Amino acid sequence: MSDKNNNMTTENQNIVTEAQETVNTEAVETANADAFNLEDEALSKLEGVEDVEEKAAGPEKAPAGEKTSVKKTKKSKKKEEEEEEVYHKPLIKRRKPNRSIAGDIFLYLFLLIVAIIMFFPIIYAVESALKPLDELFKFPPRIFAQNPTLDNFSDLFVTLGKSWVSFSRYMFNTVFITGVGTAGHLIVASMAAFVLAKYDFPGGKTFFKLVTVAMMFTGYVTGIPNYIIMSKLHMIDTYWAIIIPAFAFPMGLFLMKQFMEGLPTSLIEAAKIDGATEWTVFSKIVMPNVKPAWLTLIIFSVQSLWNNKASTVIYSEEMKTLPFAMQQIQAGGIARTGEAAAVLVVLMIVPIAIFIFSESQILETMASSGLKD
Amino acid sequence: MSQFLKDYVKVKKHNFRVGVKRARLSKACYLFLAPYAVIFTMFYILPVVVSIVFGFTYYNILEAPRFVGLQNYVSLFLEDDIFLMAIKNTFMIAIITGPIGYLGSFLFAWLINELPRWVRSVAVVVFYAPSIAGNCYVIFSVFFRGDAYGYVNAFLMNAGIIDTPILWFIDPRYMLPVCMLVILWMSLGAGFLSFVAGLQGIDKSQYEAGYMDGVKNRWQELWFITLPNMKPMLMFGAVMSITQAFSVCEVTMTLCGYPSTDYAARTIVTHLFDYGFSRFEMGYACSIATILFLIMILCNKAIQSMLSRVGT
Numbered sequence: 001m002s003d004k005n006n007n008m009t010t011e012n013q014n015i016v017t018e019a020q021e022t023v024n025t026e027a028v029e030t031a032n033a034d035a036f037n038l039e040d041e042a043l044s045k046l047e048g049v050e051d052v053e054e055k056a057a058g059p060e061k062a063p064a065g066e067k068t069s070v071k072k073t074k075k076s077k078k079k080e081e082e083e084e085e086v087y088h089k090p091l092i093k094r095r096k097p098n099r100s101i102a103g104d105i106f107l108y109l110f111l112l113i114v115a116i117i118m119f120f121p122i123i124y125a126v127e128s129a130l131k132p133l134d135e136l137f138k139f140p141p142r143i144f145a146q147n148p149t150l151d152n153f154s155d156l157f158v159t160l161g162k163s164w165v166s167f168s169r170y171m172f173n174t175v176f177i178t179g180v181g182t183a184g185h186l187i188v189a190s191m192a193a194f195v196l197a198k199y200d201f202p203g204g205k206t207f208f209k210l211v212t213v214a215m216m217f218t219g220y221v222t223g224i225p226n227y228i229i230m231s232k233l234h235m236i237d238t239y240w241a242i243i244i245p246a247f248a249f250p251m252g253l254f255l256m257k258q259f260m261e262g263l264p265t266s267l268i269e270a271a272k273i274d275g276a277t278e279w280t281v282f283s284k285i286v287m288p289n290v291k292p293a294w295l296t297l298i299i300f301s302v303q304s305l306w307n308n309k310a311s312t313v314i315y316s317e318e319m320k321t322l323p324f325a326m327q328q329i330q331a332g333g334i335a336r337t338g339e340a341a342a343v344l345v346v347l348m349i350v351p352i353a354i355f356i357f358s359e360s361q362i363l364e365t366m367a368s369s370g371l372k373d
Numbered sequence: 374m375s376q377f378l379k380d381y382v383k384v385k386k387h388n389f390r391v392g393v394k395r396a397r398l399s400k401a402c403y404l405f406l407a408p409y410a411v412i413f414t415m416f417y418i419l420p421v422v423v424s425i426v427f428g429f430t431y432y433n434i435l436e437a438p439r440f441v442g443l444q445n446y447v448s449l450f451l452e453d454d455i456f457l458m459a460i461k462n463t464f465m466i467a468i469i470t471g472p473i474g475y476l477g478s479f480l481f482a483w484l485i486n487e488l489p490r491w492v493r494s495v496a497v498v499v500f501y502a503p504s505i506a507g508n509c510y511v512i513f514s515v516f517f518r519g520d521a522y523g524y525v526n527a528f529l530m531n532a533g534i535i536d537t538p539i540l541w542f543i544d545p546r547y548m549l550p551v552c553m554l555v556i557l558w559m560s561l562g563a564g565f566l567s568f569v570a571g572l573q574g575i576d577k578s579q580y581e582a583g584y585m586d587g588v589k590n591r592w593q594e595l596w597f598i599t600l601p602n603m604k605p606m607l608m609f610g611a612v613m614s615i616t617q618a619f620s621v622c623e624v625t626m627t628l629c630g631y632p633s634t635d636y637a638a639r640t641i642v643t644h645l646f647d648y649g650f651s652r653f654e655m656g657y658a659c660s661i662a663t664i665l666f667l668i669m670i671l672c673n674k675a676i677q678s679m680l681s682r683v684g685t
Contacts (some may be wrong), residue, residue: 192409201399202392216673218620224421224649248412280403350508366570370605
C-alpha cells in the first residue's frame with residue numbers, strides 16, 4: 001500500500017485534495033485527525049476517494065476523469081496550502097451526509113443576506129440615535145455615525161423634563177405596570193398550569209381547550225367589551241385596567257402547562273409521600289424545576305406590557321405610560337428626528353436585552369410549545 | 374329502545390356522580406386554578422359573550438342598550454363602504470403576509486438549525502429582534518419618506534426608475550404594499566422561536582435512519598422526517614401567525630395615519646377602534662368585533678385541519 005502511495009500521480013492527488021473537504025468531515029472527523037501521520041492520512045484518503053467522488057459530485061454528477069482535468073490547474077496552485085489545512089479542524093462541521101456543498105453555500109448566503117436586511121433597520125435606529133444633528137440630515141446618508149454622541153438622549157430627557165408630567169413618572173408607570181403585571185402573571189398562570197398539567201380533574205381539559213381557543217383571537221377583539229366590563233367594575237383610569245387582564249394572558253398558561261407536562265410525575269408523588277401539601281409541592285418542587293419557562297413567560301409578558309400604550313383605558317396624564325409619551329415626541333416631526341430615534345432605542349432595548357440573556361432557556365421552553373390536536 | 378334509554382340515563386347519572394365525587398376530592402386543584410380562571414373568564418371569555426350580545430344592540434354607554442336585531446350586521450355589509458374596504462384590506466394583508474411570514478419563519482428556523490451553536494444563537498436574536506423591538510418599525514417612515522430625501526425615493530430617482538418622489542404613505546396605491554413589507558419584517562415572532570426549539574428537539578437517530586433508507590437530499594429529509602416531527606409546532610406557529618395577520622392595525626395606523634388617505638390603509642381593527650373609542654357606538658363596534666372573532670376562529674380551524682395532513 002505504501003508503494004502505491006509513492007506512485008501516486010498528481011492527478012490522483014488532485015482528486016484527493018478535492019475530496020478533502022468531504023473526507024475531512026466524514027472520515028477524519030470521527031477518527032481523530034491530529035493522530036494521523038501524513039502517510040496514514042493519505043492512505044485513508046485514497047481509500048475514501050472512490051466513495052467520496054460519488055458523493056462530492058453532488059448535483060453535477062460529472063464523471064471523475066473529466067472533473068479532475070478541468071479543475072486541475074486551479075487546484076494544483078492551492079494544493080500545498082490545502083494539504084496543510086488537513087490538520088486543522090474544519091470551521092463548520094458537516095453533520096449531515098446528504099447535503100450538497102453548492103446548496104449549503106447558496107442557502108447560507110441567502111440566510112446571511114436576509115439577516116442583514118432584517119437587522120438593518122434596528123442598526124439604523126440605534127445609529128440615528130447616536131448621530132449629531134448635522135449628520136442626521138446628511139445626504140447621501142451614512143449608516144454609521146461618524147461622531148457618535150449621546151446628545152439625543154440628553155435632549156430627550158430635557159424635552160420630557162419640560163413636559164407637564166415628568167419623565168420619571170412616565171417611566172415609573174411603565175415599570176410598575178410591567179413589573180406587577182409580569183410577576184402576577186407568572187404566579188397566577190403557573191398555579192393554573194401546575195394543576196392542569198399534573199392532575200386529572202373534571203373540567204380541567206375543557207378549560208385548557210378554552211385557553212387554546214383564546215390564543216386564536218387577539219386582545220383587539222375583546223377590547224371594546226373589556227372596556228364596558230371595566231367601566232362597570234370602576235377599573236377604567238387605574239393601573240389595574242392593564243395589569244389584571246395581563247395576569248391571564250393565555251399564551252403564558254399554555255407554554256407553562258406544556259413545559260410542566262415534561263416534569264416527571266414521580267417527583268411530585270415522592271414529595272406527596274413525604275407529606276408535602278399541594279402548595280409545598282408547587283412552590284418547593286415544581287417552580288424551581290421550571291425556571292426556563294419562567295423566563296419565557298417573562299419575555300412575552302414584558303414584551304406586551306412594556307410597549308402598551310394603554311391609551312384606551314387610561315385617561316389621566318399622570319398615569320400614562322412611556323410609549324404614550326414617546327408617541328407624542330415622535331409626533332414632533334422632523335425637528336425631533338434624533339430624539340425620536342433615541343425613543344425607539346429606549347423602548348426596544350429592554351425586551352431585546354431580556355431576550356438575549358435568556359435565549360437558551362426560552363428555546364428550551366419553546367421546544368414543548370407544540371399544539372396537539 | 375326504552376331499555377337503551379334507561380341504560381343511557383343510568384350510565385350518564387353514574388358518570389356524573391363519579392365526576393362530582395372526583396371534583397370533591399380535587400378541591401385543591403380548583404383552588405389553584407381559581408385565580409387564573411376568574412380573571413380569564415372575566416377578561417377573555419365574558420368579553421366574547423358580551424360582544425356577541427351587544428352586537429345585536431344599539432349602545433352608546435350613556436343610554437341603556439336598545440335591541441336592534443341584525444341591524445348592525447346589515448348596515449355593516451350593505452351600507453358601510455368603509456367597512457367593506459377594511460375587510461378587503463385586512464384580507465389582502467392577511468393572505469399575503471400571513472403565509473409568507475409563516476413559511477419564512479419555518480425556512481429561517483430550519484436554515485439556522487444547522488449552524489454551529491454560537492452562530493445559531495446570534496442568528497435567532499437577529500431574526501427575532503424586529504418582532505420584540507417595540508415600535509421600531511417607525512424607522513421605516515424615514516426610509517420611505519415622501520420627499521426626495523427619503524432613502525428609497527432617493528435611490529429610485531438616482532437609478533432613474535422614477536422622476537418624482539413617491540408619497541409612500543399618502544398615495545393610496547403604495548400604502549398597503551409598504552405596510553405589508555413592514556409587517557413581514559416583524560413577522561418572525563413566537564412561531565419562529567417555537568420552530569427553532571422544535572427543530573432542535575428532533576431525534577437525531579431518525580435522520581440517520583432516513584439516510585440509511587435512502588433519503589438523498591435535504592428536501593426529502595425536510596418532507597419525510599422534519600415536517601412530520603414538527604407538526605405540533607407548526608400548529609402553534611399557524612395559530613400565532615393567523616392571529617397576528619388579522620389583527621394588523623398599529624403599523625398601518627402609525628405609518629399611514631389614522632384615518633389614512635381615502636381609508637386606503639384601514640383594517641378591521643382600525644374600524645373597530647374608530648367606532649368603539651372615537652364615536653362610542655359600542656353596539657356597532659361589538660358587531661365588528663364579533664365578525665373579526667369569527668374570521669379568526671374559522672381561519673384557525675381551517676388551517677389546522679389543513680396542517681394535520683402535512684408530511685403524509
